[in-house]
Amino acid sequence: MAGGQERNLRRRIKTVNATRKITKAMELIAASQITRSQARITANRPFRDGMRRIIIEAAKGDPAAAKRLLAQPENVESALVLIVAGDRGLSGAYNSSVLRAGERLVNSLRAQGTNVRIIAVGKKAAPYFRFRGFNVEQSFIGFADRPSFADARGVASTVAAPYIDGEVQQVFLVSTRFLSAGSQVVETEQLLPLSVPEAPVETSTKLKGYTEFEPEVEQLLFFLAPRALESEIFSALLEGAASFHTSQQRAMAAATDNADDLGQNLTRIMNRARQDSITTEIMEIVGGAEALRSGK
C-alpha cells in the first residue's frame, strides 16, 4: 500500500540523517586535528632544519669521511622500504595513494633484481601488502594519528638495524608530504645512506671559511647519522598525520554534502508519496460517498 512506501522512505531519511551526523562529527574532529598537527609540523621545523644544516656542515668539513659514510652503494642486493600510511580509513585517497606508490616502488626494485623488505607504519598498510602476497616484516600500529618522537625513534632503530648489519644497502621512505593545507603529495625518498640535502636550507650571508668540529667529523657523522634518521622519520610521521587529517576532513565534508543531497531528494520523494496517498484516499472517500448516494 502507499502508506508502506512512505514509511520506508521515512526510515531511509532517518538513516541518512544519522550517517550525516557521524560524518559531520568526524569532519569537525579532523578539522581540529589538522590545526594541531600543523602546529606540530611548525614546531618541528627548527629541529629538522638544524639537523640538516649540521649534516651539510659536517659533509663539507670532511668530504672524504662523508663519502665513506654517506656514499651511494654501488651494488644494491637488498633494499628496505618503509611505508607510512594511516591507522584509520574513511580518509579519501590518503591510504590508497601512499600504498600504491609503495607497491610501485617495491615492484620496480624487484624488477631490477633487488631483494625487497617492507616495514610499515599504520594499520592500513600491512593488510594491503599481505593481500598482494608481499611479506611485511614489521608493522607499527597505534601512533599514525599522533606520532611522538619516541615513536619515530622506535621506527628509526628498526629500520636502521638491517642497514647497520649490512643486510640491506639502501632504505627508502614512502610517505605523504604535507606541503600546505591545500596540497599533499606522496613522495619516495632515500633514507639510508643519508642523502645530504643539496641546496642549503639557509644560505649564510658571510662565510668565515672554516668550521671547527668537536669531535672529528668522521666520529661526529657516525653518531649524528642515526639522530638525523630519527629526525627525518619524525617529520615524515608528522607530515603523514597532518595529511591524513586533512584528507579525512575533506572526505568527510564531501560525505556530509552527499548526505544532505540524499536527504533532500528522499524528503522530496516522500512528500510526493504522501501527497499521492492522500489524493488516493480522498478519491476513495469521494468514490465511496458517490456510490452510496447513487445506491439510495
Next chain:
Amino acid sequence: MATLKVEIVTPEAALWRGEANALIARSSEGDFTILPQHTETVGDIVAGVVRVQTNEGEFAFAVHGGYFQVGPDDVEGVTRATVLAGVAERTTDIDVARAQAAKERAEAELAALTKGDPEDHAAHLLAHAALERAELRLRAAAN
C-alpha cells in the same frame, strides 16, 4: 654590537630562543663556552646541564645528549648558536618527585635484571638510560 642568539630546540618544540651573552655546555671533548663572534663550530653535547647566560639572568636546561652548531655571523654581527636535543627541558620545569620515582623504578629494574637474566642487554640498556635520565634531571633540578 656583537650579540649571540641562542636557540634550544627539540623535535617537539623550540624550547627557548633569545639573545644571550654566553652558552655553556659540555661536548665529548670537554666543557666549552660559546661567546659572541665565536667561530663556526659543529659538535656534540653530552648529557648534562646547558647554561645560557643572558642579561636577565641564567637559564639552565637539562639536555639528554644532542648537537650544537654555531653558524656564521650575519651582517649585523649576530652569531647564531643552535642546540639540538632529542630530549631536553628547562631545569625549572623538572618534576623532582617524578624524576625521583623514575630513578627508584630504574634502580629496581636494574637490580632485578642483574639477578635475573644478565644476558638481556636491551632491557639492561633501557633501564640504564632511564636511570641516567632520572639522575640528570635530579642533578639539574638541584642547582
